[in-house]
Amino acid sequence: MAREKRVEINATAASLLGFLQNEPMSGWDLTARVREIIGDFWNVTKSQIYKELKVLAERGYVVEKESGPRDKHVFGVTPSGRAAFRAWIKNRPDIPNMRLPIVLTVFFGDALPPEDMRSILEQHRAHHEERLRVYRSFPAQEGTWPYEALRMGILFQEAVLKWIDGMPEGVRPQMKTIVQKGRSRR
Amino acid sequence: MAREKRVEINATAASLLGFLQNEPMSGWDLTARVREIIGDFWNVTKSQIYKELKVLAERGYVVEKESGPRDKHVFGVTPSGRAAFRAWIKNRPDIPNMRLPIVLTVFFGDALPPEDMRSILEQHRAHHEERLRVYRSFPAQEGTWPYEALRMGILFQEAVLKWIDGMPEGVRPQMKTIVQKGRSRR
DNA sequence: TGGTACATGTAACATGTTACATGATTAG
DNA sequence: CTAATCATGTAACATGTTACATGTACCA
Numbered sequence: 001m002a003r004e005k006r007v008e009i010n011a012t013a014a015s016l017l018g019f020l021q022n023e024p025m026s027g028w029d030l031t032a033r034v035r036e037i038i039g040d041f042w043n044v045t046k047s048q049i050y051k052e053l054k055v056l057a058e059r060g061y062v063v064e065k066e067s068g069p070r071d072k073h074v075f076g077v078t079p080s081g082r083a084a085f086r087a088w089i090k091n092r093p094d095i096p097n098m099r100l101p102i103v104l105t106v107f108f109g110d111a112l113p114p115e116d117m118r119s120i121l122e123q124h125r126a127h128h129e130e131r132l133r134v135y136r137s138f139p140a141q142e143g144t145w146p147y148e149a150l151r152m153g154i155l156f157q158e159a160v161l162k163w164i165d166g167m168p169e170g171v172r173p174q175m176k177t178i179v180q181k182g183r184s185r186r
Numbered sequence: 187m188a189r190e191k192r193v194e195i196n197a198t199a200a201s202l203l204g205f206l207q208n209e210p211m212s213g214w215d216l217t218a219r220v221r222e223i224i225g226d227f228w229n230v231t232k233s234q235i236y237k238e239l240k241v242l243a244e245r246g247y248v249v250e251k252e253s254g255p256r257d258k259h260v261f262g263v264t265p266s267g268r269a270a271f272r273a274w275i276k277n278r279p280d281i282p283n284m285r286l287p288i289v290l291t292v293f294f295g296d297a298l299p300p301e302d303m304r305s306i307l308e309q310h311r312a313h314h315e316e317r318l319r320v321y322r323s324f325p326a327q328e329g330t331w332p333y334e335a336l337r338m339g340i341l342f343q344e345a346v347l348k349w350i351d352g353m354p355e356g357v358r359p360q361m362k363t364i365v366q367k368g369r370s371r372r
Numbered sequence: 373t374g375g376t377a378c379a380t381g382t383a384a385c386a387t388g389t390t391a392c393a394t395g396a397t398t399a400g
Numbered sequence: 401c402t403a404a405t406c407a408t409g410t411a412a413c414a415t416g417t418t419a420c421a422t423g424t425a426c427c428a
Contacts (some may be wrong), residue, residue, distance in 0.1 A: 011287065012387080029407095074406085098282065099225060102281075103228065103339075112275060151352065186221045
């Protein structure tokens with residue numbers, strides 16, 4: 001007789017339930033969607049999403065809705081999934097958990113030749129400028145909650161740019177925007 | 187004949203080397219130090235630090251310097267550890283990896299009664315205000331790299347406070363600073 | 373003499389990442 | 401026909417977290 005261990009779903013899984021509420025999606029779609037919309041503040045990886053989707057399906061919180069072309073499996077939230085999400089979102093959110101290696105690099109800046117530092121800052125500046133551009137390109141639906149989340153994105157990217165632009169002379173990247181060849185990294 | 191697999195040290199271990207460069211420290215000291223100075227941008231846990239210290243010692247990057255009272259083991263960086271750190275810090279730092287669950291909560295704000303949201307924002311506001319206070323209490327050693335890192339801390343906390351203070355009427359916490367009983371969480 | 377801060381560490385568990393494997397569909 | 405993109409998923413590995421266990425030293 002297997003012991004049924006009552007486990008809570010984790011934050012990643014819970015957030016997926018949230019994203020599936022209005023539009024059923026596949027793992028692939030979810031990965032793209034979450035990253036695009038809130039990826040800067042809610043880091044996720046494809047592998048983890050597929051894992052959690054499996055767990056959610058086992059618990060009956062999501063079900064396969066339809067199958068698209070290729071092997072696309074589209075999941076939608078069940079009533080119990082909806083309930084689980086609403087219960088989860090009521091919890092006090094954890095305080096931020098961040099890793100900004102660039103800040104560490106700056107903290108240990110003495111260990112780096114100025115030209116290396118400038119190059120690093122330049123690349124990061126381009127990244128954050130690109131993120132800001134993306135955020136600004138979203139339609140500003142003021143008065144909605146997603147807009148409030150977006151506002152944080154804008155404020156954060158602006159803060160980073162302000163930070164880099166306030167760096168000491170020798171290492172500060174030039175104001176001229178760096179033109180990017182490809183898409184932003186990851 | 188065991189195959190010697192050449193493994194790089196990871197970012198956490200590398201950062202510890204950095205912190206040990208000027209002052210030998212124990213795992214306990216490191217935990218406190220890293221959190222205090224750069225914990226908001228470089229999340230670490232005690233357990234992980236003890237693990238990595240062990241790895242660093244095995245590789246000869248750190249050695250036990252002295253033993254203090256109790257079971258205190260103080261580690262200092264060896265010349266090869268110094269070299270490893272300098273090599274590591276030259277790498278282009280990864281882009282930010284962040285989890286700000288509060289932003290997710292706001293994104294899904296529709297699922298939450300306004301009074302719950304206000305309470306959550308209030309608590310987070312207090313946290314970030316406290317962090318800002320701590321940063322401002324550090325001596326401002328302008329012109330040094332650690333100061334530049336600190337500047338990011340200040341800019342970030344200010345951005346979050348500005349974000350929360352710009353929330354819609356119904357959920358916005360009152361301007362009056364919330365007096366905290368204990369220390370900030372974790 | 374009792375509480376708090378200091379101090380180390382492990383075990384069990386959970387989460388996250390990277391690389392790999394496989395194949396379908398679409399646009400040119 | 402070919403490259404790019406869409407799409408799923410796993411295996412192996414790495415990292416991170418929580419709870420627990422143990423004990424010391426200091427201070428009031």
